[in-house]
Amino acid sequence: MSTILEGALYVMRDNVDTDQIIPAQYLNLVPTIPEEYEKLGGYALIGLSEAQHPERFIAPGELKTRYPLLIAGRNFGCGSSREHAPIALGAAGAQAVIAESYARIFFRNCVATGELYPIESAVRLCDTLKTGQIGRLDLDAGTLVVEGVIHRLKPLGEARPVIDAGGLFKYARRNHLIPVR
Amino acid sequence: MTLTEKLLARAGGKMRVAPGENVWVQVDVLMTHDVCGPGTIGVFHREFGRDAKVWDASRIVIIPDHYIFTADSRSNRNVDLLREFVREQGIRWFYDVIDDPKSVWKFDAAKGQLKRQYGDAFAGVCHTALAAKGHTRPGEVLLGTDSHTCMAGAFNLFATGIGNTDAGFVMGTGKLLLKVPETMRFRLEGALPFGVMAKDAILHVIGEIGFDGATYRAMQFDGEGARSLSMDDRMTIANMAIEAGGKNGIFEFDAKTKAYVDARIRANGTRAAYEPVEADREQKFVYDKTFDLSKIEPTVAKHPDPGQRALARDCGDIALDRAYIGSCTGGKASDFLAFARVVKGKRVKIDTFGVPATPEVVRELQVFQMDGKSAWRVLEEAGVRMTENASCAACLGGPEDTFGRLNRPMNCITATNRNFPGRMGHKDSKVYLASPYTVAASALTGRITDPREHLPSS
Numbered sequence: 023m024s025t026i027l028e029g030a031l032y033v034m035r036d037n038v039d040t041d042q043i044i045p046a047q048y049l050n051l052v053p054t055i056p057e058e059y060e061k062l063g064g065y066a067l068i069g070l071s072e073a074q075h076p077e078r079f080i081a082p083g084e085l086k087t088r089y090p091l092l093i094a095g096r097n098f099g100c101g102s103s104r105e106h107a108p109i110a111l112g113a114a115g116a117q118a119v120i121a122e123s124y125a126r127i128f129f130r131n132c133v134a135t136g137e138l139y140p141i142e143s144a145v146r147l148c149d150t151l152k153t154g155q156i157g158r159l160d161l162d163a164g165t166l167v168v169e170g171v172i173h174r175l176k177p178l179g180e181a182r183p184v185i186d187a188g189g190l191f192k193y194a195r196r197n198h199l200i201p202v203r
Numbered sequence: 204m205t206l207t208e209k210l211l212a213r214a215g216g217k218m219r220v221a222p223g224e225n226v227w228v229q230v231d232v233l234m235t236h237d238v239c240g241p242g243t244i245g246v247f248h249r250e251f252g253r254d255a256k257v258w259d260a261s262r263i264v265i266i267p268d269h270y271i272f273t274a275d276s277r278s279n280r281n282v283d284l285l286r287e288f289v290r291e292q293g294i295r296w297f298y299d300v301i302d303d304p305k306s307v308w309k310f311d312a313a314k315g316q317l318k319r320q321y322g323d324a325f326a327g328v329c330h331t332a333l334a335a336k337g338h339t340r341p342g343e344v345l346l347g348t349d350s351h352t353c354m355a356g357a358f359n360l361f362a363t364g365i366g367n368t369d370a371g372f373v374m375g376t377g378k379l380l381l382k383v384p385e386t387m388r389f390r391l392e393g394a395l396p397f398g399v400m401a402k403d404a405i406l407h408v409i410g411e412i413g414f415d416g417a418t419y420r421a422m423q424f425d426g427e428g429a430r431s432l433s434m435d436d437r438m439t440i441a442n443m444a445i446e447a448g449g450k451n452g453i454f455e456f457d458a459k460t461k462a463y464v465d466a467r468i469r470a471n472g473t474r475a476a477y478e479p480v481e482a483d484r485e486q487k488f489v490y491d492k493t494f495d496l497s498k499i500e501p502t503v504a505k506h507p508d509p510g511q512r513a514l515a516r517d518c519g520d521i522a523l524d525r526a527y528i529g530s531c532t533g534g535k536a537s538d539f540l541a542f543a544r545v546v547k548g549k550r551v552k553i554d555t556f557g558v559p560a561t562p563e564v565v566r567e568l569q570v571f572q573m574d575g576k577s578a579w580r581v582l583e584e585a586g587v588r589m590t591e592n593a594s595c596a597a598c599l600g601g602p603e604d605t606f607g608r609l610n611r612p613m614n615c616i617t618a619t620n621r622n623f624p625g626r627m628g629h630k631d632s633k634v635y636l637a638s639p640y641t642v643a644a645s646a647l648t649g650r651i652t653d654p655r656e657h658l659p660s661s
């Protein structure tokens with residue numbers, strides 16, 4: 023697993039809830055069905071208001087994003103327990119989200135699915151960083167570098183190896199918590 | 204240890220646990236529904252094999268309730284996926300929408316869904332149904348693929364919402380690794396005053412600690428005020444623990460809990476034995492505060508999140524386009540009866556939709572008499588558009604043809620539990636959360652209204 027993730031940032035504010043990440047009308051898509059998994063990616067963050075986010079996370083007609091690194095404020099992923107939320111972000115090609123804090127179930131679902139790294143920033147970043155800037159995230163060093171400025175991140179702790187492994191099941195098998203198939 | 208710590212210690216086979224500790228917990232009941240069930244089943248088959256059997260078919264409860272009265276073919280396919288799994292695994296506790304899944308079932312748009320479209324097995328909104336069907340046994344661990352699973356904490360359970368991958372893991376093993384949360388204690392005293400409901404109390408509490416004030420934590424409601432609350436009230440409060448970010452909400456066990464639970468276990472024939480937990484004398488809290496219920500006033504949470512607390516009487520300048528009563532939080536019989544007391548003999552001024560949480564609530568309202576008329580009739584005569592199709596409906600938006608959905612930007616006051624942008628449909632709508640009393644009074648005036656002037660005083 024590479025410890026460096028690099029790409030364009032997509033910046034959001036506080037309380038981006040699961041309805042904004044994947045609105046309820048798309049929950050009829052079943053993530054374990056491959057075509058529907060792809061489709062979920064195409065709807066990722068479609069619930070964000072157009073007025074506040076004129077640059078869309080997914081360009082019209084696309085299934086993948088140009089922004090692999092998400093930046094947010096407090097309480098990212100609050101609301102429902104739908105695993106469709108981290109899955110839609112992961113399916114769209116997002117690799118990590120860096121927020122001030124997370125809602126519990128969203129954080130857990132990121133880890134269980136291994137879809138993306140939910141990282142906490144040491145200080146609030148969403149007021150200073152801009153969508154489209156290029157960031158270089160170093161998981162081992164715990165830093166995000168944007169235009170030469172180094173931003174400190176909090177360690178992922180015990181969640182890191184689970185996501186590195188590719189989610190709960192792969193991790194559990196690797197560590198013989200459940201039988202290897 | 205606190206109630207939550209005691210429950211997790213027991214389920215983890217340990218004498219003691221401490222907050223922060225990770226414990227492998229034995230699960231008593233796993234609940235899933237039509238939105239997350241198919242994905243959970245997909246994870247289960249992918250990880251344990253096409254021919255794998257669930258860990259215990261008698262402990263899995265499947266309740267289609269979210270997208271069921273819709274013409275959307277993918278939603279209907281999802282219920283078919285649940286049916287197939289139930290057959291394959293021999294799952295008994297499946298509350299199917301229709302009795303004969305082979306019969307041709309068609310959405311009747313002409314009737315605006317006002318006609319009943321379900322069979323006798325159907326149970327309605329999952330959290331209310333779990334309680335109504337005797338699946339909430341005190342002292343147990345209940346996990347569900349829905350964030351409001353925490354509602355079962357009203358019955359002295361450890362209950363919390365999980366995602367599909369975790370649920371797939373539980374389906375195969377019966378276990379899950381859970382972190383023991385720190386406990387926040389809300390000691391309630393006094394009793395709810397005139398015109399104030401449990402919904403006001405929980406909106407007050409969330410406003411106090413903030414919409415993320417209980418993140419990673421357990422919310423324990425105890426004290427003499429908690430005991431004064433009915434089981435419906437306790438359900439409303441525990442339901443909304445998640446709106447403060449809480450992992451679970453929990454109440455003590457008492458005679459009211461016992462009476463409610465025992466009657467429903469008997470009626471539905473679910474497993475009868477259970478063992479409640481009691482808190483220890485010595486409990487450690489990260490937060491400990493007393494709330495006097497008698498001082499709480501009609502409260503609303505303004506757009507755009509459940510922590511935007513305000514008093515109803517200070518919001519009279521907010522004009523409304525729609526009122527809505529329903530959901531696991533606000534669609535119980537007691538909620539509709541409260542609503543009916545306010546609107547009886549009057550007419551609502553704005554579009555008002557009523558969606559009972561369960562078919563049982565429909566029956567109760569149709570039987571319950573208010574001055575020689577059924578409560579159902581009182582509501583309809585006041586202009587409330589009632590549907591017999593108990594379900595989640597517009598609480599979470601859903602497909603475009605969902606009853607009561609906000610299909611264009613508007614202001615809506617609702618007895619449901621969540622008001623993030625887009626929650627009830629259109630992402631530019633504004634949703635205000637309030638008690639059934641306040642929703643009813645506001646429906647009469649078309650503005651957010653304190654219900655106390657609109658309630659008969661006895």
Ligand code: SF4
Pocket residue numbers: 269328329330349351529530531532594595598599619620
């Ligand atoms: S009624 Fe609303 S809150 Fe309750 S389970 Fe259904 S969608 Fe969720």
